[in-house]
Amino acid sequence: MPRHTAVAHRGARHRRQSIVRGLYLPRSADAAAGSVATYGIPMLVLATTDSLSLTGAAFALEWIPRLAAFAAVGSVVDRHGAATVFRLAALARMLVALAAAVALPALGGGPGTTVTVMALAAALGMLTQCSYIAAETQGADATRAAGDRGHRVQSVLLSIDQVALLAGPALGSLLLQQAGASGMLTVLAAFSLLGALLTPHRTPSPKLVPVRMRAGLRVGWSTLRSLPALAWLVAGLALSNFTIGVLQAAAPVIVVARLGHSNASLGLVWSVAAGVTLVAVAACRRAIDRFGLWPVGALCATTAACVCLAVATAHTYGTYLVLTAVLMAGEGGLTVVLRTVRSHLIPAPVYASILAVTVLLLLAPYPLAGALVALTPPDALGHAITACACLQAAGLAVAFARLRTRSLVLLGPTTVN
Structure with missing residues (x-):
């Protein structure tokens, strides 16, 4: 094999390994955490409160902060870099989930439990939106870098999201049934931590158009x-x-x-x-x-x-x-x-x-x-x-x-x- 061909093949292999390690794996962990949160928290609310109305309200509480946070999160990502925001959002989601995993057994039901799970729904919805916008921005960077192969990057990312959508509800239900609320929240926290650890540290590129949050x-x-x-x-x-x-x-x-x-x-x-x-x-x-x-x-x-x-x-x-x-x-x-x-x-x-x-x-x-x-x-x-x-x-x-x-x-x- 000619030297320049071997070098090109090694370069292509290195790029593939880099995108798998730096983008696909963190995105997989984050998608799993987000899917378990989106579908598992309403089930958790039903299991802890036995209220159908509160279950629907919890689902709404997950989405209302997401819709309200779009502009602010986009500005923060543009100013501070997608990798930084992704890592911080994942770590914050891990801490919130672990705190709830410890608090719920101690509360033992009642109004305190209801307030905790409803606040958990709102907090996880907000943090999941932050990590999603950051992850999408990282995916766009990889798409631009791939040039005319950019659609391949997006097809892999969409496949990751679809697998999470397919597995998230089943995994959340199984964990809640077999391991209880604390077990499900602990696994959610583990996925969040994994996503944060797998995200490579990158220095944010200078922004040509600095965007104020408002x-x-x-x-x-x-x-x-x-x-x-x-x-x-x-x-x-x-x-x-x-x-x-x-x-x-x-x-x-x-x-x-x-x-x-x-x-x-x-x-x-x-x-x-x-x-x-x-x-x-x-x-x-x-x-x-x-x-x-x-x-x-x-x-x-x-x-x-x-x-x-x-x-x-x-x-x-x-x-x-x-x-x-x-x-x-x-x-x-x-x-x-x-x-x-x-x-x-x-x-x-x-x-x-x-x-x-x-x-x-x-x-x-x-x-x-x-x-x-x-x-x-x-x-x-x-x-x-x-x-x-x-x-x-x-x-x-x-x-x-x-x-x-x-x-x-x-x-x-x-x-x-």
Whole structure:
């Protein structure tokens, strides 16, 4: 083997090892901790308070701080570096979880326990959001460094998130049943500590555009408006997320009330969907290598829109399960496209601030979707889903049409060396 070829192979191997050690492993530990927190804490609240209303409130308390913290967290990451914020958030989550693991057995029930678990839900929600924004920023740095192979980085990161989504609820339930609240919180703390320890120490690069915390949302919004391609993609996916949120909120009514199946059957739907999404993300990685981002994204958008229209008319559990899995697979492919485009288009100095705005816009439709389902009579739910599916199809069609007309080099075929 020629000397320069051997050196190139060693360099490529070193880069792969570096990204696995410095990005994928910390992200895996953090995703596991975040998933256990997101799905395990409401179960913990139910186990300790025996209150369905408090369980729902705990889930809301996990998400309200996340949505409220986007602008501030993005600004902090831009100012102090993603690795620093990620490490500090993971360590703080570890300390909060350990403190609760010690306090809950000592309290022994009553109002003190209720206050503790509700405060735990809010604190873990906030800290999980901090580590998520920091981790996404690190993933964007790696995507830019990978050049035309950036979508491969994003497909791996999305696969990590999907595995955590698949395993988190089951792991949280198992730990709570077998080891109790303290055992579950201790494992959550261990994942958080592992993520902090695995994160390499990096010196933050100097920021060309220093962002004040109070101005983070304004800077992110104005910069997003200056990137029409990204803005159109975010708008289309926000409409798509509204439809997905309606389907998720309506799932218990469809599966339990209309189709006559149990809550366990509903859980199976989302587990199968997560597994199929993993396969779809891997397939999208190879397809993007061959055909480029735009064709694959357009195919995923078309699949999601068509399947969503069909879900509204599903009359059997098997049909509903298959259609939901295909729908979520299409959404997984769209997420790979979004993350790759976002990583290449957003300027690095203000990446976290703009990321915070884009994620906020993508998550904001979910509470609106829940309100729509709550206000819609069960008999009219199918019509509401059909209307949302038409809105989703129109939004995605306009978004990808605008991306196509702008003829971005990024959205063309990907060169594979």
